[in-house]
Amino acid sequence: MSFLDNGTVKIGADLALGGAITWLSHKERPDNLINSHDLGRQIQMSHYSGPVPFHPEGATLKPEWRTIGWNPIQTGDVFGHPSRVLEHHNDGNQLYVKCVPMHWPLDNVPGECVFEIWTTLDGPTVIMRFRATNARPDQTLYPARNQELPAVYVISALHRFMSYTGERPFTGGDLTHVTNDFHKPWPWTEQTCTESWAALVGDDDWGVGVASGDNCDNCDICIFHGGLFGKAGSREVRDSPTTYLAPVRKEVFDHDIVYDYTTVMTLGTLAEIRARLTARAVRELPTWAFANGRSHWYVIGGVDGGLPRDGLWTIPCEQGMPSLIGPVRCWRAEDAAEIAIEASWNGPAEPARLRWRCLGDRDFSDERSVPFTIPADGMLNRVVVPLAAHPAYQGLITGLRIDPPPGRQPQARLTLRAVVVQRGR
Template sequence: IQAGDCYGHGSRVVAHQNDGTTLYVKCVPMQWPLNNEPGECTFESWLSLEGPTVHVRSQLNNARSDHTQYAARGQELPAVYTNGNYYRLFTYAGAKPFTGDKLRQITKVWRSGAPDQVAGGPWDHWYATENWAALVRDDDFGVGIWSPGTYSFIGGFAGEPGKGGPKDAPTGYIAPLRSEVLDHNIQYAYEYELIVGTLTDIRAYVQSSRTNSRPNYTFRNDRQSWTLRNCTDAGWPIDSEWTVHLDEGQPLLVGPDAYWSAEKVPTIYLRAAFETQQDTARLAWEQLNGPGGDIRFSVEPDGQMHTYEISLAANASYQGTIKRLLIRPVDQGMKGATVRIESIGCERPE
């Protein structure tokens, strides 16, 4: 944790700079639940003021002595906390993003008890289809967090709503979440914006700055937030392609949270090299409000890079809003089998 651990030990700052437009801090963060135990890593942040916003770029530089590749876990990117009078939490989690549709107020309050003793958990969870949420006062003024391309959010309020200052216990909380594999030596970077203003101001800023939500993932130097089940990859760094080992079990590649209309993405292009003993693979999808589906397609298991054009439009279950792609490269893993992927997306690779 950048701030320190739960025993009050702050992180050690090893470098800092202020050039008049950007604040830079590099620290050795602390393990939150442990007593004075620093992480085997450094954490860097660049904060730039731009009008009513703070643009933040952060990077984790891991140097973990344990080289095990662990399964992906949810990461707070970042965790935002507010004083007690900023207790009203709003977001958009509907099916008509960027149309001015009605906002949703998150009313979850964690008043007392250990987290595991709170019915349903201490925080609420939602799919933020406009990629933002905000904590505001009674007059609708406060701070918003916008994390482009991030849909899974958690948040709520702890303590007595509407009371307390910066040194008091009551606090509002928001965290955009992504599931990520954090290798022992990874350099993991992410960006977000903090927006100060009214709810109307915050939402208008996000709408004017929003990015394309159609699926396009190119594995030039990272995993693009894809994760693994029942398989491992070649680790960090990633250079031009994502190499996945399919040695056992039923390997599955899981795409990040997303949001697009099926009718606007009728075809997916996969640029990949299969070195397997199977001449088919499966592409699957999850719907935002539905069971999803899958399609089997032919592959060349020759270890050479090919572009696969996978038509989804004719599949009856490919409809509505899609929230994720998944790939099952083989039905059953086999020692020495691999797939190398350059890109997955709705645009044909050059």
């Protein structure tokens, strides 16, 4: 074990289990909060891609996990083989671990990637920076899948999944107890947490809060998976009952991707958790520029042209009906009158379509959409799409989708440089 302890919070990484976090406690509540019933629990990195199933030749696959696909995780596999730590440093202020993860559903098959974690403490708050570096020989560009950023499993005494889920974030509105039915085949629930944080607390409203984003002062992930598994109330770290929480984002996990994110966890009462984590939440209107990757966008119904190059993300449009979907972000319609799209298009001179989703919408719809025109000259253009007057553009907006023009011709390409949500004139 390797510990950090600042007198308020104590956190421990198990170097025999890939450096996963197996200990978290507060000075006023010194008992361990982390569940370690098996190697799929703990606080740990977990990433997903195709194929589904992922079953390399000669490997043994646990049948009940065949639908999970490619899934390297930090602690170890379902057969009990732990991940191997490659490097570890702890100077009392920062704990660093580098490991080779194991594929959860396979018997003793290491991942073709490495995980790195940098952990520091700030009073009652833990800041963890994560990096996954992929080196897969399989260069297939598989569809985007939800990533756990990270997976957090605690004792079932912290059985209440709490967050703000309403239409007016950052206004002090009532919190929601998010419930799940663990008897279902997928035992967890998915929730849009519109202040970009969630917490697992006990009956006394004390526990751990979690927020994630690109850095510790830019927490913007709004989708969380979580819930109670089994009977509430246990404080035994090896028990089967547990409570789970994970900030999630749908991402394309390229064969050579270097994927970074940061998670902030804080211990305290619900009121303390909310105050600390909303202080780190992003409140500005989103701008997605493609200088350093896809900015958490992905493609459905067509071909992804791969990672952006020179700040430009190119989508081939010769076949299929591709749609570009942005990450879940929350803003009030009255705060953003228009969307600016910097793009080029060299296909037929037909309109593209911008769609938006509101809180509670399961999918994008024709009702919440407008056509817009990108000049078909193959040059980068800035197109401003006004939305304020549209009767269906109201309330809390939670994301965008761009449908390229429907006409197809050889070598047709949509290239994006940026998508900007802006107040307008």
